Amino acid sequence: MAKRILLTGASTGIGNATLQRLVAAGHEVVNLDVKDAPEGAAEHHHCDLSDPASIDEVVAGLDGSFDGLGNIAGVAGSMGAELVLRVNVYGLRHITETLLAAGKLNDRASIVNIASLAGMVWNRHLDRIAELDAAEDFAAGIEVAQSYERSGPAAYTLSKEWVVSYTKHLAGRLVGRGIRVNSVSPGPVDTPLFPFFEQDTGAEQMAWLNEQVGRVATPDDQAQVVVWLLAGESGWVNGIDLPVDNGLSAGMTVGWANPKDSPASRSRRS
Template sequence: MARKRILLTGASSGIGRACCELLAADGDEVVGLDIQTAPPQAAQHVQCDLSEPDSIDAALRQIDGRFDALLNVAGVPGTVDPALIMRVNILGLKHLTEAVIDRLNPGGAIVSVASIAGFNWQRRLAQLTQFLAQPDFAAGLRWFEQHPLDANGAYHFSKEAVVVYTMQLAGPARSRGLRCNSVSPGPVDTPLLPAFKIQAGAGQLDWVIEQTGGASTPMDIAHVLRFLATGPSDCINGRDLAVDRGLTAGLVIGWIDKNDSPLLNSRKTQAP
């Protein structure tokens, strides 16, 4: 198999670092972007603040050549400032993707990390479409300032936007010989898991982990990302793939009873 060249955000920790290790072990050339220092497996690493478009543009000027895949892995949890959540999780992701798409080789792929927190995108598709139609990073941020959300709401909205943006991009990407997909993990045992537990509140993620038999590892998610980016996945385009150890199926079909969840029970006790 020919050696691939991969641009990877969030390469220094968690799922991104697992992707870097896995792809490098395959013999692929990984170019990492992260605000943190370089992982040892990266062939090249540029420190980059994905919350700032100027930092993204400056980082890309330091990187020559073309790529076979873009992996948008970097993200922040719903425990930080809502504007920062939007900047990193969707506005920076979108800015980077649109800046680099012309440097992707035909037959390549764009894969972004969304979340099971983005599963309700259909409920506010019109609003998400309006947000994603903003012409640039600054306009998107202004739109969010006019439609403010708290941190948890901003996190859900940002991940819903990743799912919808993936579907929007799939058509234009196909015309360039590219594919565009997203992956929605459930709880993953990364350094950010404690923050996600705080964000979910009421012991909710501990309950989810118990119901599904454990948290995923970063490498579990990395294997799926690699498959969509460089594996035999040519017919998969415009899809969001849940990697949640069966959580969604259980809640829909009923072998996980959502009425037993701590979050729902907490809301019941708070109801007047």
């Protein structure tokens, strides 16, 4: 059955690969992005996720309701801590909650949030996540973002830890409506943001990560899983964070991709 899916960030990268797969499968896709309209979208709306007024205006203008929401848009740490927190945390939260409050997501819809392997130890930092959650609205969130004292890459890691936590909590809130909420955590992916992540991580460290699993991921590697969660036969999958990394996180957990052997670790020891 064809579904109507709303995506953020489908003009490029993982979002665009997701869009193309959904359209090829016969689904209708509406895209929200600060970039130009992508080929294949049934509708495209300019939306700045760092600006709550932009989100509110776009949501108010959306016709009908949706069977899925893919929160794919995001920014890298080298783009600055304030922008990272505004987009990756408060923008994602605001558009999701605004769509829910406006009745734009159908019962038994699916929400998929893009997290990251950077957020894999989210449960060690519940105190920091709670500080982000304490901002009850976007205005308060902006104050948190503007007062954040650590680096942009640190803000990025925290933002993705927050995404995993938010995903799991939102799944519980919405289980009564049959709305499933999951997150996907990519490792390195060859998107237009890759040079920014390489800058944040270090070229040598990024190369080491990719060597552990054979290559850098493509956007379509991620899109396959996002589409499955949004529109595929995944109806009993809820509240999980799914690493899509060809085993990189498994290797780092059990040791066949030993982080202690990485350039970053060697540099710290020296």
